[in-house]
Amino acid sequence: MMINHIISILVVLCLLSFTAVTTSDDLNKLYSKDYDGFWEHWERIKNEAVSCDDPQKTSLYFSNALETLGNAEVSEANGEVIENLALKNPECLLRGLEGKPIENQRKFIKFFLIHPIFNEPSLIEKSLNQIWSKQIYLNLKKVYYSVKRAN
Numbered sequence: 001m002m003i004n005h006i007i008s009i010l011v012v013l014c015l016l017s018f019t020a021v022t023t024s025d026d027l028n029k030l031y032s033k034d035y036d037g038f039w040e041h042w043e044r045i046k047n048e049a050v051s052c053d054d055p056q057k058t059s060l061y062f063s064n065a066l067e068t069l070g071n072a073e074v075s076e077a078n079g080e081v082i083e084n085l086a087l088k089n090p091e092c093l094l095r096g097l098e099g100k101p102i103e104n105q106r107k108f109i110k111f112f113l114i115h116p117i118f119n120e121p122s123l124i125e126k127s128l129n130q131i132w133s134k135q136i137y138l139n140l141k142k143v144y145y146s147v148k149r150a151n
Contacts, residue, residue: 014052027068033068052089066107079117083124086113090127094137109147
């Protein structure tokens with residue numbers, strides 16, 4: 001009986017520790033305290049995001065990218081992934097961005113699409129326009145061009 005209780009506590013602690021790395025403070029703490037563990041976590045959620053199997057996982061990755069913007073190394077890694085996604089699978093990118101609050105959309109678009117690190121902004125815009133020409137995700141097109149005009 002005592003063993004079952006201990007196992008239950010351990011399971012709860014494991015679940016709590018997994019949940020804990022979904023907020024920016026916890027991601028930043030993980031980065032500073034367990035560098036290798038951070039990158040293992042990052043690699044896993046990146047792979048889930050770019051698989052495009054689940055828009056919520058893509059959206060979570062985008063949230064994490066926004067929350068870690070203050071970290072140059074992580075932002076550069078996120079920028080590379082996001083730019084590649086914008087070029088290779090823009091519909092996945094737009095689907096993951098679609099349900100976010102408008103301010104998060106604006107921030108994401110500004111930092112990762114309007115001011116990319118690795119690719120010309122015109123290439124990203126051209127890729128996104130291939131999707132927008134199908135008359136889908138037009139709300140994000142409006143946000144994109146609003147942010148572009150402001151920057």
